[in-house]
Amino acid sequence: MAKLKAFYKWLTETKLGFFLFVIVLFWLKTYFIYVNKFNLGVTGPMQHFLLLLNPLPAAVLLIGIGLFFKGRKSYWIMVVIDFLLSLWLFSNILYYREFSDFLSFSIIKTSGSSSDNLGKSIAGITQGSDFLAFFDIAIIIILLATKVFKMDVRRLKLKISLLIEALAVTFLGINLTMAQKDRSGLLTRTFDNNYIVKYLGMNAFAAYDGVKTAQTNAIMAKANHSDLQSVQSYIKKNYIAPNPQYYGVAKGKNVLVIHLESFQQFLIDYKWKGKEVTPNLNKLYHANDTISFDNFFNQVGQGKTSDAEMMLENSLFGLQSGSAMSSYGTSNTFQSAPAILAQQAGYTTAVMHGGAGSFWNRDNAYKSFGYDYFMPLSYYKNKKGYYIGYGIKDKLFFDQSIKYIEHLPQPFYLKMITVTNHYPYDIDKKNQSIDKTDTGDKTVDGYVQTAHYLDQAIGELMDYLKKTGLEKNTLIMLYGDHYGISGNHHKASAELLDQSSFNNFDNLLFQRVPLMFHMPGLRGGINHTYGGEIDVRPTLFNLLGIDDRNFIQLGHSLLAKNAPQIVAQRNGDFITPEYSRVEGSYYYTKTGKKIKHPSKAVKAKLAQISNTITSELSLSDRVITGDLLRFYTPPNFKAVNRKDYSYKKKESLSRLRRQERKKKSSLYYQNGKKTTQSKFKTDAPELEEK
Template structure:
């Protein structure tokens, strides 16, 4: 034992030994912070291993800089670098505690509101244990000052220092490879900064954010007002005027946008063993006062849900790679639905989502969109087993959202994002009311169970709207955001669709998602027009009597008799009522027959459609990548200032209280300040032991 201690001390008295000690202590404290100060959602042995492993490469590279210097300077540089990295860690701990996200260069450069809010409440944020990130720096400094470890004055060879640096990069490569195996497209399909930190560590996240910010800044810096000319020409040339039969029929009504996670159109009227899987949605779909669209397609790319939201709120496409809400949601100028409705019609605007606010960068992008309120996971009471996969279970989420819905001054625009019907379709036994499919594909089979659960959640919510009286003065807009079953599961898809095998035409039609508009007194029916998510906002605007003729929006009103019915997919494929192009094959849309030998006339038609699709997507990308809306003065619209918005829990709840007192139009205020939550009935088993839920207070 004594000999071992002597060897250890001799080792620590060398520069390499002291360096390894610094690296070890830095990695330990980083891992401690990841586990205790951040909510990274680490699951499974691989993720736990990577969380510990990813602390090593950055430590070797950054602390290893000191090895290139001589004598005492080398030792003190190790401590200085350690202190700087610790300060960055400390800053992120404080920022995360307030905003549930990590600091970005965009936040440092231009997000004064976040920095100011953090500074004002700093003393209320700091906890004594936060300073533990400096413990190793202090201990090592004392060890050197009191000569408990001697400074090795011998020169550390440059090639050895370079070996340490190279080892750091090699280990990072290994880290990235393992991370990609567990989470594919980690860096190209980034929807939450938590994932980058979880898999690659805080240092790698910071460098990644820096590179991404620099690239975006270069593109934006080169942009100018002249780049708007082709955009405006294209939009004005392809503008489709409103349908006079529907123009303004929803004016003054509340708007509920219900986001049906991963729900595909084929589930409408779908039966399993003679039983309707989604009876509530089917009833709504076929109601006399519902406009239902049976040729409505999702148009998302890698951004999936975020792309759907981008199109819904802005009528701008997501980007070819990654998520525009993540890449540009914090810094870009937008002329979005929440801001437009608030400024032009006095709507209260709110989004509801039962997950962390940083997911898809919503906590920042929603401010850019002009959402007054964002009710994320922290706004809801925590009950036993209330969470599944990507957030709160839908039945619990929908019921508890009613607590805030009844407080919103009317008219309001409220978007509710469900999550339970999200891959990998996790649902506990007590909530399963239907048997899974038996396709032999374990990934696909439970989809039908979570879809049924989503339908039951929707039924309970609609029942509440009827009982509370909200339904009579509201428009319901329901849409599926993207596919739930990917094209990688073709044998299972064939079984589900009762086909022997699926073609590219079948896969193209499989991209249909539900879209319906319900309002008491609306002249409904099933509309066969071809459209997609890019068309939702212009449709809503015309229903509300807002002319979108001068807006930079790439969709067309779905009800307009002038629309061209060309539906671009994000990858450049497309569908029209006559032809479909998918994965390089061409088909007749009506019957699915493949066109193997196109005529000269058909080739000309294909070329014309493709030119429109390419131009449409390309110009939208130019608007987003260049932040071109900052150059566009929309008459009667004031540019959104993110400083005007806060999603801090207590501040938001106080703002909601003040708004109710000022406007006196909320459902609760009109009900003599009595809650309507008793009208909400749910069979969610998780809520049986919670007769009264304790919501956060301002």
């Protein structure tokens, strides 16, 4: 009892005791809010531990500033810092409820649509329990006012204050080390702000975002119109005209982009134990009315899927480090495919995705790209067993998407992002319909099972398109976003491909992913042109008859007769029909033999290709990091205003219904204002378990 009284006296009559009390209250409050106010997707003991730990180091570091002062000032400085941290927490609760993301300096700085809309509706979105963010402040002030806490006016020894700050920094380092071990590339890839908060905490996210914003501002501040002129000069000089034989053959048609997650080209026609892994995609690939590319490569960097989307929509590369969509998607100016198609050809534009809207900053970047609608996970039923890895299973995703597809006014530009064929390639037994491979590599062996499931889902969607007649009026584009099996699995890759060995050059060729354009009546065939994701938009525009001469883009139509066929990799490697470079070594592409003693002519050719690669990657980086498109608006194009877009479900669907009634061109109207849901047939076992 005496010890308890002594502790109570220390707690209420010393500065360190008050500091401990403030920290513990702030810690418990913050953890409670993390768990109950945010959807951070915490899984596994490590993530739960880090979520519990991460409020502490930053709180000790910041509130501990008050320990350096003497007298009453010391106490009130700690209270004020605690209040400011609580206000930041409260603001993020409101912002997250509205936008499923955290406040960033770029959002605050630009006062964009997000902050404007939040300000207008702040009363409507506030809940009484949100004020728990200030609960500890109220308690502390009451205890100080009633003199339960007696202020210790003595100055604390400097070495004690410094030791506390040093311990806070040490714990921050430990927190970061543990987080990086559990999630490699946490701070460099920046795929979701939820991950930063989950692992490092709200205050660490604010510091990280501040540093990132300062770096971005420094680069943007130096950028000017002359920087853009050099980019325009290069693009004009190297412009490749589209193929006139294909120009506009799909004019006015719907465009359905099917995003094949982690899907590599080798899966086409691949058999395991005599069974086709992807029979539906094989059929499409070889169809007479499908243009299929067998030398099409992914070109992603750390941004993975987001890099693929950046190239698809903008014909600009991802960044050397991190994700362009995450870092620049909110604030930059873009002249993207959806905005161009909406303005120049009257398209309704939409993305459907059974995963979190905040992942890769999609809920912000899509507004900058000019997408009319974005239907993420919040638009879908997510029952137990529906979700796997990064979103709803593909069959369930397609099934639930019908109610949105049939109401899109035509012509539409729709991107559907699949997720089931995503690392770690694990799917529940009831959805397995092909055996795993037997390389012994756990990462690799499940790949054919999830790819087979994806293929089945594609088959079900294609059947629906045929039954409803949508296929006749739709250009269907299927593309693989990036590799599924990384370069860390050479032995298993060799076994899959039935090769005696698998080296870095083989891995470079392994970066092939599918690209197909399918439309009834299209003059198809397998096209051997070398190209990459940077070339998708110009190729699509070639088919749609969209004039792209005045747009800033670094790709070329793969249908063009004089396509350059130089495929850049984000790390500077490249592939051409003749030569390839990987990790500083050069190879003959057709034979795979290393070029050891190149002739003078070969040296000159390799230098020319390398210069092209370096120039285009550099120019693309300058466009994005300098936000250079703000200095230029192409003819017949109106700059995208993010304030014009909202993806809140109720508001968005209401707007879609109004647009549908006005245009009367949706599949629903064409079907006599009757749903076509019954025409989508799926064997998804989850729907049978009712």
